[in-house]
Amino acid sequence: MRFGILAAVLLALTGLQANAQELKTEDEKTIYALGLSIGRSVKVFDLTPAEIEIVKRGMTDSLTGAKPVVDLEKYGPNLQPLAKGRQERAGQKFLETAAKEKGATKLPSGIIYKELKAGTGASPKATDTVKVNYRGTLITGTEFDSSYKRGEPAEFPLNGVIPCWTEGVQKMKVGGKSQLVCPAKVAYGDQGSPPSIPPNATLVFEIELLGIGGQGADVPRADPQPKK
Structure with a gap:
């Protein structure tokens, strides 16, 4: 899944997740389920609350067309090594x-x-x-x-x-x-x-x-x- 699509879906879900009772249509429920699936896929990053806010900022800038504060082509390739390092760190702590x-x-x-x-x-x-x-x-x-x-x-x-x-x-x-x-x-x-x-x-x-x-x-x- 492209990260641009991921950002759009996650930002759209922010309002829906606030009140689960607002999920009235089948489309809303399906999109919410997509959010759950995506959420599980990014757990490997082991994000802190502060880092989640940074993610939200990046999604907002992407969707509103604001000028990015970092170059995606430069920092995008860092995502996989970051996920690997976070996963290894969490695993080592759990083992200890x-x-x-x-x-x-x-x-x-x-x-x-x-x-x-x-x-x-x-x-x-x-x-x-x-x-x-x-x-x-x-x-x-x-x-x-x-x-x-x-x-x-x-x-x-x-x-x-x-x-x-x-x-x-x-x-x-x-x-x-x-x-x-x-x-x-x-x-x-x-x-x-x-x-x-x-x-x-x-x-x-x-x-x-x-x-x-x-x-x-x-x-x-x-x-x-x-x-x-």
């Missing part, structure tokens, strides 16, 4: 906080492992096929995947998914439930997994290990290795 939680263990790869419920069965090897229920969220709490919502556990080769899972699930026992906080480098890396997982995203998974062995397909939405 998670590592301090009671019962949490930081693994050599940087994964934060926390047992939520002890299992009593065997632990899988990387070459095993495992059956799990799981829920995946961004550090903002936004859920991007859930076997619970699909109403069916996932079954897959443990060495055929992201490295965070391959390493972390091997520490579990059947019947147990654990939380994995996965740094981007052992999740989906610089590329992310569009549209739900942005680049350089730290991810949080709650995983129940239901069984080991059997035939199964790859877990939905997971890549054999993080994209480079």
